[in-house]
Amino acid sequence: MTENPDPTQSADPSTSTPSTLRERIAAELDSGRRRSEGLTVGVLDDADLIAQHSPLMSPLVWDFAHVGNYEEQWLVRAAAGRDALRPDIDVLYDAFENPRAERVTLPLLRPREAEEYNAQVRRMVLDSLEHVSFDSGTALLDSGFVYHMVIQHEHQHDETMLATHQLRRGDPVLDVGAVPPPALPSGPSEVLVAGGPFTMGTDDDPWAYDNERGAHTVDLPAFWIDTRAVTNAAHMDFIADGGYDDSRWWSEEGWAWRSRTGKHAPAFWRRDAGQWLRRRFGRVEPVPPDEPVQHVSFYEAEAHARWAGKRLPTEAEWEKAARHDPATGTSLRFPWGADEPGHHHANLGQRLLHPTPAGTHPGGTAPSGAQQMLGDVWEWTASDFTAYPGFQAFPYPEYSEVFFGGDYKVLRGGSWATHPTAIRGTFRNWDHPIRRQIFSGFRCARNAEVE
Template identity: 55%
Template sequence: MTATTPTPQDRAALRTRLAAELAAARARTRSLTHDVFAGDDPDFTRQHSPLMSPFHWDVAHIANMEDYWLVRRGAPGSDLVTGVREDVDHLYDAFTNPRAGRPALPLLDPAEARVYGDRVREKALEHLEAGSFDERRTLADGFVFSMIVQHEQQHVETMLATHQLRAGAPVLHADPPPPAVLPHLAGTEVLHPGGEFLYGTSTEPSALDNEKPAHPVRVEAFRLDAAPVTNAEYARFVDAGGYRDRSLWSAAGWEHITAEGWVAPMAWEEVDGRWYRTSFGVRQAIDEIGDQPVLHVSFHEAAAYAAWAGKRLPTEVEWEFAARFDHATGATRRFPWGDEDPTPERANLDQRHLQPAPVGAYPAGASPLGVHQLIGDVWEWCDSGFEGYPGFEPFPYKEYSEVFFGGDFRMLRGSSFGVGTPNARATFRNWDLPIRRQIFSGFRCARDA
């Protein structure tokens, strides 16, 4: 047996891990849907924003993707078996059904969607238990099961964003985030000397196609904020007239904020001269959460703030260099803190607190040079477009990444408090249009050294 051949014990451990990850993702789905909405609750089937799907569409779409990949294509020794509900494929194809039009489709009702998901999961776990993970590329190292875990976790974050957009009394609850241990990080910078590192990955079993392959990249010296920009810092930009100063904005950014009438981040409102943020139905004064990373800002807003501060946004390469490269050893690591998986002591993930933690709350998650909260809390905008790496190969389907290359998208890195731990890699690449801010997005600034 070669060193690379998995042993029966390896396969058993892999099955156990994947089953646990599938269960954790499904528990999060239910915590946002069936656990908070009665079967006939109109909030379950209402479209709370044209940018988002009704909750019951997401629930059935999650099941349909699992049906397609784990039931029909996840069976050992067979390229294709019959799915649980092949008749609904056309309703839950995210690529051909834009979000705004999904409520008009003849969708499964909430009870049918849940039954569909339960039946699919039962069959998927049967295939997981029987699989050997070495016959086909999609099954090697359990990749297709991991892909579906990540897919469900991504939709959990999307549903969490829908909860943020829904009106009405709070239905989600969580413990507050930990306090800052290092309370004076905001506004400080860290010098990153230039160097060469392995950008992307070729060894992470769960990595998606746009993260591959690893390739050497040379990075010039730059300075990066030690923490994301906070509410207090951003409020100074707002109060200084940042949304009225045309010189700070790109042409596209100025046109958009003017047309939309934006004067502050999404979910902020001014009452009697004081700014407030409403999150999941709970209103908090900005000056009481001033040390938290600012949330719900678009790329255009982030870039305007950076210009106001005399800085810029980091490139995607600079962000990953800061998050992975250890200047002392010359090693490219999996995470800022090393190669170990995220833990609650290192990063704010899994909607554990339903809000960003104050900057300086996770010293155990800092990089060797002292950059904090690169993983968790808020997605961070980078001033880079979405392109494939040299040697990119679409896998297992082009619609996941390749069809989005070369558009107007801007990159986001680092995960948010709503991201599931299996998705929270330092190589994970998120992208969205520069006008979007319903996502859990923030940023940190950079400048040339």
């Protein structure tokens, strides 16, 4: 179940030789598949895999076969130029043709069929990998882009499947994970990020998606941002002060959502005998006060920030706090630099099944002084999901372009469920502001006083 980054991986993926790149691709493909199987055919019976545990999510067997079909389309057909293996199932596993709530009604591959299909696709991919050229001048293959895309895609579905597991009722089937590392001393509650320009986005990261491109200069006024994400204890204070029942803290849209749904706490929380409890992957336990709060919507995050006399950071503010190094004037790939994520940097890769206490992972501190900018919980920002200047859809518009606009808010930083290969300082996630089944939290920001 644990997914750890390989310490032999190159700190700079753009410098990999063809042989080391092939080795890494093969290893990462295997890592992702072992993780997928550990969330599906390795832990649940057919009835649980075929069932729809929530209308918000697909049956787990759909996700499992979908990653194989996506891999076939991009790595067997597009990258290797081979004939289609199962073109008849493409429409079944097309996410845009089939809303999640309807996928349970489709004639899906049964679990054993899906497992055999995925294995056959993988054999074809590994066989063709030896013959693919990464410097052919083809954008899809340049530096292994399409392989990186498929690797990240599977890990992203693994995180989606973890959200389905959280919604699933029944006995626990996932390991609790390792013991979290100790937290740092508390230190300052917020850090000042100086005003001025910085480079947002990227032009040269071979793992970056189209919505992370291109690099462009953004000039921001100075602002304060929380050193750490808002904790469960802080959100309990918001609840105890009547935050969910006071319309002053909520936007008009947020209050309408709150009034319509009757929500009064994060998802999966309940009050019992004066204590807050949470359900986590089939286990009921006291809510740990020092962990970042998770399973909150954008509206809840926005209301809490307003109650605290602050606001949510914009996406640009979040990225500057996470990446900008004022000493060199450059933007880093990760908050700590170029080295790929290790356990001392961040809580990533499903190593734990929960966030770590605020102040953990000193090795992941950004030059700004902000901590835990990657891992633990996805952090809501105040920004809509829109295109960067000069955006070009690649390799297909349905990855990013069709989602641009005011219906989606940007989340940054990844969560404990995000694999290290699927996160970096430029990575952009997005979702509807009402979503709570995702592993989402937030940190607050505020304007710096003008003297």
